[in-house]
Amino acid sequence: MTDKTPLAIADNAAQHRYEAMLDGQLAGYAEYNLLTDAIMFTHTEVLSAFEGKGVGSGLARHVLDDARARGLHVIPVCQFIAGYIRKHREYADLVRADIQRAFKI
Template identity: 40%
Template sequence: MQVTIDHDSANSRFEIHVDSELAGYSEYFESDGVRTFHHTVTLPRFRGRGLAAALTEHALDDTSTRGLRVVPTCWFVRDFIAAAGDRYSHLIDP
């Protein structure tokens, strides 16, 4: 199983693929240096493999590298940040 994650900036989302097939995505709005992650989806046949966590980690790492802040309105992203302790807490936009 080959897993790849891509940033589709034209559509404001990160995508995760398994063997070249779309398995999930995380959508965001970006404005004034802030990415608001509002929707994360793992397609039903790919659930239970940790793909949403891998996708979210990649998206947050990319956001950090670009010096952007985060508003996690998506419950999965919000819970992922909370579970990661201090790793991503610095990204939260007040």
């Protein structure tokens, strides 16, 4: 990802996933299940042609910021999202204490 080609991320609600586009191509996605007051992230994938370009981190940051804006708790079943939260503690408050223990946040 460069300054010339920003990552575009959109919620594809019909597919239950956020999609990251780079240079007009699908670069990665984060699948989720929407619950009453939470969003459960189940899988994140960066397509091999886009690995190492910041797609995964940009996607994680976006989905967590969006969850915060929507007032949703996060259930990070996806190990990538859980790992991102472990490294970026400013998102830990999105995960309830009992869920933090379950996912070692």
